Amino acid sequence: MTQEAPPNHGQRDKYPAPSGRRRFVKGLVGASALSGVTTVGGFAVDAATDQGGVGGGTVSYIGIQNIAGPANRPMPLVPLEISDGALRGKWPSVSEVTTGGDTFRIAKAELGGVTYSQQWFQYCGLEVAAGLEPDPERDGFLRSKAAYDWQSQLNDGDKLRVEHFEDYESWGNDIGSDGLGKPAVATWRSQGEDVKEIQVQVFRTPAVSKMVAGDDEYADLAGEIREFLDAATAKDFIAWVNRCTHLCCNPGYKTMPGSAKFEAADKVYCNCHQSVYDPFSPTTATFASRPRPQG
Numbered sequence: 001m002t003q004e005a006p007p008n009h010g011q012r013d014k015y016p017a018p019s020g021r022r023r024f025v026k027g028l029v030g031a032s033a034l035s036g037v038t039t040v041g042g043f044a045v046d047a048a049t050d051q052g053g054v055g056g057g058t059v060s061y062i063g064i065q066n067i068a069g070p071a072n073r074p075m076p077l078v079p080l081e082i083s084d085g086a087l088r089g090k091w092p093s094v095s096e097v098t099t100g101g102d103t104f105r106i107a108k109a110e111l112g113g114v115t116y117s118q119q120w121f122q123y124c125g126l127e128v129a130a131g132l133e134p135d136p137e138r139d140g141f142l143r144s145k146a147a148y149d150w151q152s153q154l155n156d157g158d159k160l161r162v163e164h165f166e167d168y169e170s171w172g173n174d175i176g177s178d179g180l181g182k183p184a185v186a187t188w189r190s191q192g193e194d195v196k197e198i199q200v201q202v203f204r205t206p207a208v209s210k211m212v213a214g215d216d217e218y219a220d221l222a223g224e225i226r227e228f229l230d231a232a233t234a235k236d237f238i239a240w241v242n243r244c245t246h247l248c249c250n251p252g253y254k255t256m257p258g259s260a261k262f263e264a265a266d267k268v269y270c271n272c273h274q275s276v277y278d279p280f281s282p283t284t285a286t287f288a289s290r291p292r293p294q295g
């Protein structure tokens with residue numbers, strides 16, 4: 001069965017609004033609107049630098065929770081939006097900052113009450129990816145990278161669109177339970193030759209609306225997580241960088257039948273060393289992001 005999009009879909013009204021919940025999105029814009037938008041000014045910098053690069057340092061973020069195996073922190077969420085029916089990752093506005101005598105640019109903004117920055121993704125070598133250069137001109141659409149049978153109807157590089165997920169409430173592939181949601185693998189900000197790929201797992205699940213509203217089993221979900229999800233998801237879509245925080249393999253949701261042996265048939269499973277992440281349990285974490293090369 002296909003679920004119609006909630007009426008009045010948009011940045012402010014895409015989910016039923018729990019009473020009394022604050023909504024704000026400040027300083028963050030869609031990729032198409034970012035051209036030429038640069039804020040130059042001083043603001044407190046929590047980014048350490050070293051001779052090898054700039055813009056690393058301790059950062060808090062929200063990701064899908066690691067629940068088993070050697071991975072010791074969540075995989076970071078990629079806030080997304082819908083643009084003319086296509087999925088696009090949000091990218092923060094860019095500021096120029098000076099610290100320790102170095103001046104550098106950083107994409108960083110408030111989103112849903114949380115500081116969202118490119119630093120969320122600076123690990124496992126992604127810090128050298130052109131897609132993590134702060135300036136926003138790169139293509140922000142989530143583009144199909146075939147990982148599931150259903151994605152064979154698309155060409156690699158096609159934009160993922162809402163219509164591709166219309167059966168998300170019933171979808172299944174004989175791994176685990178059907179009807180939990182429909183996944184895809186995509187690339188983000190990775191268009192162009194010889195560009196290091198940023199791989200993203202996309203997931204459309206009815207659980208997103210419940211998490212945002214704090215319904216049912218999500219009644220205890222922290223308010224700050226719900227507020228962030230409200231700003232970082234759209235039409236039941238959620239996404240995260242698909243790079244294991246253990247030793248950097250690409251995990252998958254229902255991509256490996258063997259995941260059942262590790263009670264991960266309905267979870268995100270990394271078969272390199274059997275780490276398991278729960279896509280239905282977003283949580284906050286802190287880590288030391290790696291500096292980007294000095295350009």
Ligand code: FES
Nearest residue numbers: 244246247270273
């Ligand atoms: S569990 Fe080791 S790389 Fe994922």
